[in-house]
Amino acid sequence: MRISFVLILSFLLTVGLFAADEKNEPVSQADSQKLNQDGSIALIPYNAKQQQKIERIGKEVDDYHAMINEKVKFLSFEKKIKDSRYGQVTNAREIHLPFEPRYVMHSRFVMKLKGGGGAEGGGFSLDELSFWSRKSLTEKGKDPVTTYRELKNNTSGGVKGLTLSVRTVTNADDNTLSFELEKIQSPWERLRLATAYRDRLREVARTIDRYIQAKGGLETRMVSESVMEISVSGDFQEP
Numbered sequence: 001m002r003i004s005f006v007l008i009l010s011f012l013l014t015v016g017l018f019a020a021d022e023k024n025e026p027v028s029q030a031d032s033q034k035l036n037q038d039g040s041i042a043l044i045p046y047n048a049k050q051q052q053k054i055e056r057i058g059k060e061v062d063d064y065h066a067m068i069n070e071k072v073k074f075l076s077f078e079k080k081i082k083d084s085r086y087g088q089v090t091n092a093r094e095i096h097l098p099f100e101p102r103y104v105m106h107s108r109f110v111m112k113l114k115g116g117g118g119a120e121g122g123g124f125s126l127d128e129l130s131f132w133s134r135k136s137l138t139e140k141g142k143d144p145v146t147t148y149r150e151l152k153n154n155t156s157g158g159v160k161g162l163t164l165s166v167r168t169v170t171n172a173d174d175n176t177l178s179f180e181l182e183k184i185q186s187p188w189e190r191l192r193l194a195t196a197y198r199d200r201l202r203e204v205a206r207t208i209d210r211y212i213q214a215k216g217g218l219e220t221r222m223v224s225e226s227v228m229e230i231s232v233s234g235d236f237q238e239p
Contacts, residue, residue, distance in 0.1 A: 046187045057194045058158030064201035065155045069126040071208045072113060076124045078215070084113045084124070088207060094138070101139035108132050109204055128154045131200050145170050151197055159194040 034042040046054060075086050087110035096102045112128040130152035137145040146169045154161040162181040167174070184190045 041185050043183070043185055044187050046190075050187050050191060054159070054191060054194060057191070057198050058160075061153075061158050061194070061198050061201060064198065064205055065126060065129075067205050068111070068129070068201065068208065069155070071205070071212070072111070072124050072126060074212055075208070076116075081113060081116075081124060084116060086111045086113065101137055101142060103135050103137045103139070105133060105135045107134070109200070111204075126155050128152065129201070129204070131197075143171055151193070151200070153197060159197060162194060162197055164193060 034044075036042050072081075072086075075081055080086055087108055089108040090106050092104050092106040094102060094104050109129065109131050111126060112130075113124040114127040115125050116123045130150055132148070132150045135147045135149075137143075148165075148167040148169070150165045152163050152165070153159065159181055164179045164181075165176060166179075167176040179193075181190055181193055184193065
């Protein structure tokens with residue numbers, strides 16, 4: 001009886017799979033070999049929980065874009081914007097993990113702005129933001145390999161414009177691959193990429209906040225020291 005039940009269940013599942021194929025619908029999130037009619041790899045759709053998460057991330061990205069855009073006024077007022085761009089870099093650092101070759105890595109972010117020319121430091125607005133990294137193999141006895149990665153997004157809406165490019169340069173080859181978020185097959189990888197971008201946006205906002213706080217802190221310290229020195233300068237007399 002148990003065998004009969006298993007056979008019946010297998011038959012029903014098989015019928016369900018064929019029915020899904022006839023309608024050209026995704027079978028399941030585990031069906032990584034499904035193709036579109038033109039031969040391209042079919043996207044695995046989000047499940048309900050993943051759909052909620054990607055929508056939430058998209059809203060958070062919009063919020064961070066708006067937050068950073070508000071801080072652009074400060075950067076413009078401080079004359080830190082050059083050629084409609086502003087960015088920061090990290091110091092190059094050597095990384096050596098166990099059983100892995102040594103390599104040097106550094107990264108940066110760049111904000112591409114539009115507009116400009118407004119009064120009182122205004123006029124610029126955020127158009128595009130990218131995160132860039134370079135990893136160079138430094139292990140002795142190995143052929144040099146340098147990998148450039150760029151995660152880029154415009155501010156037109158959430159993470160819909162998010163793209164990743166990976167360029168690998170060796171002595172013999174120079175190859176670049178590009179991946180658009182909405183064309184990546186795996187929903188898990190789409191979520192991971194969107195999450196990484198959101199987290200880096202948070203770091204950009206915090207970085208600019210630290211700059212603003214440092215600017216205010218410098219003014220406070222200079223005024224405080226000056227007031228103290230003026231206050232204890234002693235009695236005045238004719239020279």
